[in-house]
Amino acid sequence: MGIKSYCFKKSLWLYHFAGASCNNCDIEVLDCLTPRYDVERFGMLLIGSVRHADVLLVAGSINKKCKSRLLEVYHQAPKPLVVVAIGACGITGGVFAEGNTFAGPVDKIIPVDVYIPGCPPKPEAILAGIVNFLNKS
Amino acid sequence: MAGHIFYFLIFPGLLFAGVGGGLLSWFDRKITARVQFRVGPPLLQPFYDFVKLMAKETIIPSNAAKTVFLLAPILAVAGACLSSVFILLPGFGISSGFRGDLVVVFYLLMVPSLAYIIGALASGNPIANLGASREMKLIIGYELSLLLVLAAIILKAGNTISLNEIIAVQQQQGAFIGSISGMLLFIVSMMCVQAKLAFVPFDIADAETEIAGGIFLEFSGFTLAMVKLAKYIMLLVLPSFVVVILLGGFRFEGIHILWSVLKLLGVVLLITLVRNTNPRLTIGQSMRFFFIWMNLFAIIAIVLAYFGY
Numbered sequence: 001m002g003i004k005s006y007c008f009k010k011s012l013w014l015y016h017f018a019g020a021s022c023n024n025c026d027i028e029v030l031d032c033l034t035p036r037y038d039v040e041r042f043g044m045l046l047i048g049s050v051r052h053a054d055v056l057l058v059a060g061s062i063n064k065k066c067k068s069r070l071l072e073v074y075h076q077a078p079k080p081l082v083v084v085a086i087g088a089c090g091i092t093g094g095v096f097a098e099g100n101t102f103a104g105p106v107d108k109i110i111p112v113d114v115y116i117p118g119c120p121p122k123p124e125a126i127l128a129g130i131v132n133f134l135n136k137s
Numbered sequence: 138m139a140g141h142i143f144y145f146l147i148f149p150g151l152l153f154a155g156v157g158g159g160l161l162s163w164f165d166r167k168i169t170a171r172v173q174f175r176v177g178p179p180l181l182q183p184f185y186d187f188v189k190l191m192a193k194e195t196i197i198p199s200n201a202a203k204t205v206f207l208l209a210p211i212l213a214v215a216g217a218c219l220s221s222v223f224i225l226l227p228g229f230g231i232s233s234g235f236r237g238d239l240v241v242v243f244y245l246l247m248v249p250s251l252a253y254i255i256g257a258l259a260s261g262n263p264i265a266n267l268g269a270s271r272e273m274k275l276i277i278g279y280e281l282s283l284l285l286v287l288a289a290i291i292l293k294a295g296n297t298i299s300l301n302e303i304i305a306v307q308q309q310q311g312a313f314i315g316s317i318s319g320m321l322l323f324i325v326s327m328m329c330v331q332a333k334l335a336f337v338p339f340d341i342a343d344a345e346t347e348i349a350g351g352i353f354l355e356f357s358g359f360t361l362a363m364v365k366l367a368k369y370i371m372l373l374v375l376p377s378f379v380v381v382i383l384l385g386g387f388r389f390e391g392i393h394i395l396w397s398v399l400k401l402l403g404v405v406l407l408i409t410l411v412r413n414t415n416p417r418l419t420i421g422q423s424m425r426f427f428f429i430w431m432n433l434f435a436i437i438a439i440v441l442a443y444f445g446y
Contacts, residue, residue, distance in 0.1 A: 007188040010179075038175040040166070043182050048349035051196060051357040054189070078194040078357040 008054065008080065009134045011043040015053030017073055020096070021060020024120040025087040029057060031123040039127065055082045055130075058106050061089035061096040067103040074110045082133070084114040086126065091115050149225035150218045151370075158369030159183035164402065165372065165409045172413045183369060187362055195358030200261035209256030210356065210363030216248025217370035224374055227300035228381045229389065238300040239287055242378065246283075246333065249367050250276055253342075253352045256364075260355035268351025272335075272342035274420050278427035279332040279339075285435035286326045289318065290382050293442045304386035312385035318441035323383050325431045325438070327407060330375045332423070334368075336412040341420050376404040 018026050032039045033046060047053060050073050062070055074083070085106040088094035096102050106112055116129040144150055162183045170177025197203055223242050226232075250272060257269035293313055294303045313319040332339040343351040356364055380386065380400050387397040418426065 003188060004192040007185045008192065010185040011182065011189045035174040038170070038177075040170060040178050041176045043178055043185055048345035049354045051355055052350065052353075052361060054193075076196070078196050080193070 012054045012082070012130075013045050013047045013052055014039075014055045014057055015047060015050045015073075015077070017056060017058045017070060019058060019060035019066045019070065019090070020063045020101075021087070021089060023060075025059035025090070028120045028123055028126065029059065029086065032126055037123045037127065042131075050077045053077050053081065055084060057084050057086055058090050058112075059086045061093055061099075062103050062106060062109060063096075063099075063101040064103045065101075067109055070106075070109055082113045083110055084116060084130065085112045086116045087121060088117060088119040091117055094119065144222050144226065145218060149229065150222050151214070154218065154221040154225070154370040154373050155366055158371070158373035159187070161372045161376075161401075161405055162369050164405060165412075168406060168409045169413055172410070183365075187365055187369075190358060190362035190365060193358040195360060196355075198261055198355050201355065202259040202261070205259040206256060206355075207360060209252045209259060210360045210367065212255070213249040213252035213367040214363050214370070216245055216252060217367045217374060220245035220248070221370055221374045221377075224300070224378050224381060227304060228377055228387050230304075230387075232301060239291065239298040239303070239382075242300070243284065243287060246375070246378070247276065247280070249371055250333065252367075253364070256356065256360070257352035257354075262355050264348050265352055265354045268342045268344075268348055268354065271420055272352055274424060275332055275339060275341060278424040279329045279431075282325055282427050282431040282435055283329040285432060285439065286322050286329065287382075289322050289435060289439045289442050292439060293318070300381060304381060307385040308388070312383065314383045314385075316441075317446045318438040319383060321434045321438040321441070323379070325435045326379050326383065327404075327411070328427070328431055330379060331408060331411060332427070333375055334371060334408065336408060338411065338415040338418050339423050340417060341423060344417060372405070376401055376408065379404050 014029075016026065016029055031037060032044075044055075050056075056074065056077060058070065074081075083106070085091050089096055090106045093102055093105050097105075103109070107115075114129050114133045116126055118125055121129075146152065160180075160183070163178065163180055166182065167177040197206060220242055223238055223245060227238060254269045254272050257265040257272075290303065290313065291298055293316075294306045297303060297306075307313055314323050335343055343353050348354070353361065353364055377387075380397075384400050384404075387400075388394075389397065
């Protein structure tokens, strides 16, 4: 394993994209930053600008309005970029899958590396998903 | 000539200040985490961040001024390295043979902030421009207070502007912070350092929650790595500057090595605690804070220093 990929794994900066979600997944992502879970132990930080991002967290279903925005954010991020789809709505569409504004699950729009199911997934599940991905790659 | 390049690139300059500042940046993040009852990042975290950013893709926005946008972060690093050379050489007792140190240092300390402003304006992003205009207003606020502090220091040191002589005076007569005017000057200079480092009460220019990174918004990859390096260096340089002008400088003999390190860590700890216990001010509040209160404190300190207190 080269020093580049080692440092990449040790310092993931998260950018948080909330689609048309019910905000439960967003709250669970924020829970990961609290003293109880503390992702800064692993060098992860929540950052405000997508230009600094290493991980794109996509939560919630994607409808026709936010599809173009998600594509734009994805193209604005510097590569290499890990895309994580959080929650049932991001992965399959969930209860919104048959709605007439629904624009397809996240992996039909951009390539997804990690799927974290749950409605909403617990903070432990989010951490476990990312750690599993890092150990595998 | 080779000696000067060595000073700039290796010992008090780029390499030493980068590594030392990186360790201080870890100290700052770890203390922040402990204040919030968290565990905090591992020791090498600043270096992981730096290497990762160097390896990432650098994006140049389509409507940016390309050359200026790429060169501004390098200008910031160069300015930070030069100020670290001019502050740490006298601080470590190495005579640089240059007399007008204090005035040069005052200008050099402003270079990184100016470089961030230039880079943000060159990026062509409206939110980055907003951050740049906020940073300009902040500079207008704190520079006068810092200048008054330096005036009081020159007065207390007996009308000398050489950092070597200022340290020598303090090592003979005791550090300046031991007097009433010295304490006032310490408060004012700590607030100026807080604003120069853009830490929380004054992180108006890169407020992540309202303008998404502000002046640093468009930087990515290599340029962001240079910005981080400049910030690491400034985190070493500015507390060292406070130690040199007010706390008696560094000494490297016997037990004094321990005191020197503790002085530096103490100043960084104070900065971190102020950062963690205060909310962000608005730009108007912070300018009022510097224009009225800090300038008032500094002028009182100058008057006290004139009468020998």
